[in-house]
Amino acid sequence: MDTPGQRQQSDIGDYLEILRSQRQLSPHTLDSYLLDLQELIRLAGPTELKSLNTHQIRRFAAQMHGAGQSARTIARKLSSWRSFYRWLVENHDLPANPVEGVRAPKKGKPLPKALGADDAVRLVAHKGSDQPTARANRAMFELLYSSGLRVSELAGLDIAPVTETGYSSAGWVDMREGEVHVTGKGGKERIVPVGNPALEALQDWLAVRGSLLKSDPHPLFLSGRGSRISTRLIQLRIKAHAQSLDIPANVHPHMLRHSFASHVLQSSGDLRAVQEMLGHSSIAATQVYTSLDFQHLAKVYDQAHPRAKK
Structure with missing residues (x-):
């Protein structure tokens, strides 16, 4: 008579x-199914596969997650197991599929990419030429990093608050108070401080802005065509x-927003x-930056502590 182990291998x-x-x-796919089912046998230990229940399958998924397997890998293995048990239900009178309803852990959202403080300062502080376009660039980049603006908020800034028929400013910079007023997602308004380097860059830009200005007098930042x-x-x-x-990074405006949040x-x-300066409605959206902060601390530890794991 076959042993339980021999029967399940059969x-x-x-x-x-x-x-x-x-x-x-394909043979490659079949090998993958076999490896996934062999792992199920390993996790089940002395328990026969036909005797496993949903609670045990969930525990196996948690064990794989705790061992560092990715959500995608666990989802694939659960799919292999689910298909196998579906076949057992149909062909061997198994009363229920224990993998039905078991889901893999959610895939973690990738952390936002932020520049290091040195690179961020070097990026925004580089003056370049005194040409109007270069001055506009420096003012925009300084303001992005100084106040954590979204790129749409930056592009929507006016030189001063305007309310007239059919038009109302979405944002502007109060140079005297050192503040930027913006209207963010969902029409939510906020006021964010502006640092002195950004204010100085804005003054340099405003001194030459008139040379590019065409028909619309409101926009703070202009293209080379004056719009x-x-x-x-x-x-x-x-x-x-x-x-x-x-x-050494694929730098985009939102990276300066991430850098602002992480460094503050x-x-x-x-x-x-x-949270308030970014204009997040929920603290959960801001908490991702605590992970970035920990990454920074962990990097410092690894580089500096004599007993750190290299």
Whole structure:
């Protein structure tokens, strides 16, 4: 008489033969199914596969997650197991599929990419020429990093608050108070401080802004043609600027927003203040920067501590 272990190996062999002959799966795919089912046998230990229940399958998924397997890998293995048990239900009178309803852990959202403080300062502080376009670039980049603006908020800034028939300013910079007023997502208004370097860069830009101004007097930042600058043009300019400085990153405006949040949080530890300055409606959206902060601390530890794991 076959042992339980021999019987389940026989079941797996029959199942894989069905996949090969009827579904015509490739040898590579069949090998993947076999490896996934062998892992299930390992996790089950002395318990027969036909005796496993949903609670145990969930525990196995948690064990794989705790061992560092990715959500995608766990989802694939659960899919292999689910298909195998579906075949057992249909062909071997198994009462229920224990993998039905078991889901893999959610895929973690990738952390936002932020520049290091040195690279961020080098990017925004580089003056370049005194040409109007170069002055506009420096003022925009300084303001992005100084106040954590979204690129759409930056492009929408006016030189002063305007309310007239059919038009109302979405944002402007109060030079005297050192503040930028913006209207963010969902029409939410906020006021964010502007640092002195950004205010000085804005003054340099305002001194030559008139040379580019055409018909619309309201926009703070202008393209070379004299119209309100577009978000796409800001993206192209900051990328080209970073490349000219050999900054090893695919720099985009939102990266300066991430850098602003990460660096303020590293220095202050005040998550609520960062939330307000970013205009996040939920603290959960801001908490991702605590992960960036920990990454920074872990890097410093690894580099500096004599007993750190290299």
